[in-house]
Amino acid sequence: MTLHPDCRHFRGDLPCRPNKTHGYVCEGCPAYAPVSSRVLIIKLGAIGDVIRTTPLLRRLRQERPNCYITWLTHTPAILPQHEVDEILKFDFASALQLQAREFEVVINLDKEKEACALLNTIPAKEKFGYALRSYDGVAWPQNELAEHKFLTGLFDQVSQANTKPYVQEIFELCGFDFRSEEYVFDTHEDKGYDWSQLPAVGLRIGLNTGCGDRWTTRLWSDEKWISLITQLQQAGYSPVLLGGEAEAPRNQQLRAATGATYLGTFPLPQFINLMHQMDAVVTQVTMAMHISIALRKPTILMNNIFNPYEFDLYGRGQIVQPNRECVCFYRGTCKLGTSCMEDLPAEKVFAAVQATLPIPAAVR
Template identity: 75%
Template sequence: MASLNGVTVHPDCRHFRGDIPCRPNKEHGYQCAGCPVYAPVEQRILIIKLGAIGDVIRTTPLLRRLRQEYPNGKITWLTLTPAILPAGAIDEILKLDLPSVLHLQAREFDLLLNLDKDKEACALHDTIRATRKFGYTLHPAGVAWPTNELANHKFLTGVFDELSQQNQKPYVQEIFELCGFEFQHEEYVFDNHQDKGYRWDALPTGKPRIGLNTGCGDRWTTRLWSDEKWVELIEKLQQAGYAPVLLGGTAEEERNQRLHAATGAAYPGTFPLEQFINLMQQMDGIVTQVTMAMHISIALQKPTVLMNNIFNPYEFDLYGRGQLVQPDRACVCFYRGSCRLGTSCMEELPAQKVFEAVQASVPASLHLSS
C-alpha cells in the first residue's frame, strides 16, 4: 500500500494498471481505499512461450495447474502470437517486441518458465530477474541449455533423433515435468469464439459433421495425403451418413476447391483465425494431420482422428477422444520435410483405415449437428 497526496493506492492489486484507471474504478467508481474487490498479488509468474501457434496452444494446460498452485498469482505470458491465447485466463499477455522486453527486464518475478529454446527466449530467461527459473537458459557457447535437471529430458529429445524416437511421454507431460509438476491430464484452456456472432448457415445439418483439414503447412510436406485418398475418404463418409466439411487456409484453397468439385463435400471457404476456430467448433469430429488444426481440435475437445507418419506417436495426447492412425508401412523420414524414398509413406495410409477411425470416434447415429 502507498499513499500519494493522501490518496491510498494499491500497486500490488491484480486490477491496478498504473497508467489508466482499473476496471473496478471505471465500472463501479471504486478507489483503492476500502475497495471491495482489492486482490493483492502473492506470486508473479512469467511464461515465455513464443511460437509456433500450435505449441502455444498445447502449453495452455499449464494455466490450470498454475491457478491451482498459485490462486493469488498474477500470470504474464510473453508470445509472438498473443491473439491465440485465452485473454480471460491470463492476467497479462505481451507480444515479443522491444517495449515488452524492456518492461520485463525492469520487473521481478517469483517464477519464470521459459519453454522455448529460441535464442531470444533463452537470453530473456537470463536477463529477467526471478526467484525461481525453469526451462531453458543460454549456454556460454550461445546455444540453448537446460536451466536445471528437470529440463534434461525434453532438451535431449529435441537434439537427438534417436532419443526422440525412444520417448514415450506426450508433449504436455514433458512440459509439466520441465516445470516441476506432475501432469494429471489437465485440459487445454482455449476460446472457441462462440460469442462472436459467427453464422454458419451454409453448413450441412442433420448428419454428424466431420471436418477434414486437408493441409499440413509447408515445413514437413511429407505429411500430405493425396487428393485421391481424400476423395475416397469423403465418399466413404458420405455413404455412411456423415457430412464431410473441408477445412483449411489459403494454402489449401485450391485443393479444397478441387475436392469440393469432385465430391460435393461442403467447403465454406477460408477465414481469419478466430473465425476458423469457431468453424471447427461446429464440427462433431475432425480428421487432420499433425498441424495447427490438430492442436485446435484437441483444445476444442473434439474427437480427433490424427493422421501421423513422421513424428513420434507418443508425442500426442488426444485425451481419450479420437484415434491416431498411421501408414501401413513404417516411415523412414522421421522429422523430415522430404522423403528419402521419393514417395511419402502417407500414400500407404488407406482411406478405409481413416474411415474406420472416424466411425469409432463419432458414430454416425449420434451427436447430430443442428
Template identity: 75%
Template sequence: MASLSGITVHPDCRHFRGDIPCRPNKEHGYQCQDCPVYAPVHQRLLIIKLGAIGDVIRTTPLLRRLRQEYPQAKITWLTLTPAILPQGEIDEVLKLDLASVLHLQQRAFDVLFNLDKDKEACALADSVHATEKFGYRLHPQYGVAWPGNDLAAHKYLTGVFDQLSQQNQKPYVQEIFELCGYEFRGEEYVFDTHEDKGYNWRQLPTGKPRIGLNTGCGDRWTTRLWSDEKWTQLIGQLQQAGYAPVLLGGEAEDERNRRLQAVTGAAYPGTFPLPQFINLMYQMDGIVTQVTMAMHISIALRKPTILMNNIFNPYEFDLYGRGQLVQPDKQCVCFYRGSCQLGTSCMEDLPAEKVFEAVRASVPRQER
C-alpha cells in the first residue's frame, strides 16, 4: 500500500495498471482505499511463448495448472500474437517489441517460463530477473539456445535431432508441462470461442451434423496437401451419409474452396478475420484438418477433430479423446520436410474412405 497526496493506492493489486484507470475503477468507480475487489499479488509469473498462433494456443493448458499452483499470482505472457490469448484469463499480455523488452528488464518475477528456443526469447529470459527460471536460455559461450536445467533437456533434444524426435512418444503439451516441472493431467486449452460476438451464420446448412473441412495446410510444409480429387470424394461420401460438409480456410484456400463448392455443392461461407473464423469453427460438429492453426483451434474448441497427418510424429498431438488421427496407408519418409523426396506426396495414399470412417466414428449423425 502507498499513499499519494493522502490518497491510498495499491500498486500490488492484480487489477492496478498505473498508466490508466483499472477495470474496477472504470466500471464501478472503486478506489483503492475501499475497493471490495482488491486482490494483492503474492507471486509474479512470466511466460515467454512467442511462436505462431497454433503454438501459442496449444501452450494455454499450462495456465490452468499455474492458476492452481499460484492462485494469487499475477501472470504476464509475452508473445508475438497477443490477440489470440483469452482476455481475462491472463493478467497482462505483452507483444514482443522494444517497449515490452525495456519494461520487463526493469521488473522482477518469482518464476519465469521461457518456452521458446528463439534467440531473442532466450536472450530476454537471461536478462529478466526471476527467482526461478524454467525452459531455455542462451548458451553463455556459443550463443545458441540451450536447456536452462535438466527438465528442459528432453524437449530440447527432440527439437534438434530428428532421430530423437521420431522416437518421442510424449504429446507436446505433456512435454511443456514437464519442462515447467509439472505432471500433465489432461488440462484442456484455455480459449475464447467468440460465441458471444453476435455473428450471424444464416448461410450454414441446418438439420444435419456440420463437418468443417479445412482444406489448406500453409505454405511451409506443402507435403501435407490433399488433392481436390480426394476432397471431392470425401465430400460426396459425407453428403450421401447425411452430413453437411462446410469448406473452411483463409485467403490461400479461397480458390480451392470455390472450385470444390462448384463441383460438389458443399457450403462455403467464405474467408473471415480470425475472431469470426474461430466462431465459424465453433458452429461445426466436427472438423477435418491437416496439422495447421485450424487443428489447434478445433482442439481448443473441444470439437471432434479428424487430424490428417503424414510428416509429423503422431504422438505429438493430443486430441483429448475426441476424434481420430488418420495417416496414409503408405509410410511417410519425409519427416518434417517441405517437399517430398519421392516426388509425389504420400498424402495421395490416404484414402477418402479412411477419413470418412473416422468422421463417422467421431461425430454421431443426429439432427441439429
C-alpha cells in the first residue's frame, strides 16, 4: 500500500484529516502536501511574549516554503491554529517526544533552563537562540547571533541603551533582517459573539486599566482614569473599560463614577474578540498591549519603567510617558515611594488619542 509519511497531514497513529473528511488514501491523494523541512520554535514565556514572537511565522513561511512548524509553549491557546502545524504544551510528554525527533531548525527564544536544555538535546541541522552551558547550567548564546539579545537581558545599562524593538532582536537572533512583519493572530471573529451592548455611536476607545501584579509601578490611579474617561466622553468618544478578574473591581468603580461601558470579564478568546471591536486601545505594557498590536489597532501605550524602543507599534499609535523621568527601570516597586505614573497627566494621554484617532468632522 502506498504511504506518504512526508505529507504534512500524515499522523502515523491515527487517520489523517483528509481521510476522515473525504476518505482519501495516500495513493492519488489530492491533498498530498510534502513537507520540505521541519522547524521547532521554543517560546514558553508569558502570553504577551508568545504573541509578539508570531511575526517569525511569516518569515519562516517565506524563507522555507512548505516547512512544517512545531511550537512548544506554556499557552497553546494563544497561538494561531491555522499558521502553526503542531502546537505542543510544555510538559514531560512533549519534551520526551521532541528529543526523539530531528529538525532542520530549532529556535529557542527563552533563557529558562528547561528551554535551553531542550535546545541542547534535540537533534537539528541549525540551532538558534539560547542553549544550556553544560558545566554550570546557565543560559548561553547558541551562536553570536544571540549575543545582542543575551546582553540586553544581563545589564540594565545595555538594555537602556538598546534602540532595537523586541521583534527586530528576535529576527536578528534567527539570522533574519526585520522587514516590519506583522503579528500572526486570530481575531475569533468567527465565534459570533454578541456585542450588542457596546456603544453603537462614537469611536470606541478600549481602556485597559490593569497591568498584572509583577510590575505594579505601571499602575495609573483611578483619578487619572476618571479624568481621561471624562475628556473622551466630552469629545465624543465612547470609552469601553477592559480587563480581567483582577481589574473587575476597579472597572466597576470607574463605570459607576463615569458611566463608561463595562461588560465584565471573559475567557481569553472572547476578550480578544472584544478588543477587536475597539477603534483604538489605551493600555499599559501588558498582555492587552500585545493583543492590541496583534489586532492592528491604533495603540496608545502608557510606559514608564521599560525602554520605549522595545515596543514597535507598527506606525499605529503613540507611546506616552510621565513628565518626570523614571528612575525605576524594570522595577516592580518605586525607589521614590510614589510611582512616576502619577506624573503622567490624563490630558497627555487624551491628546495622544486625539492625534492617533481624530473624530471625523462629519460626526462632531
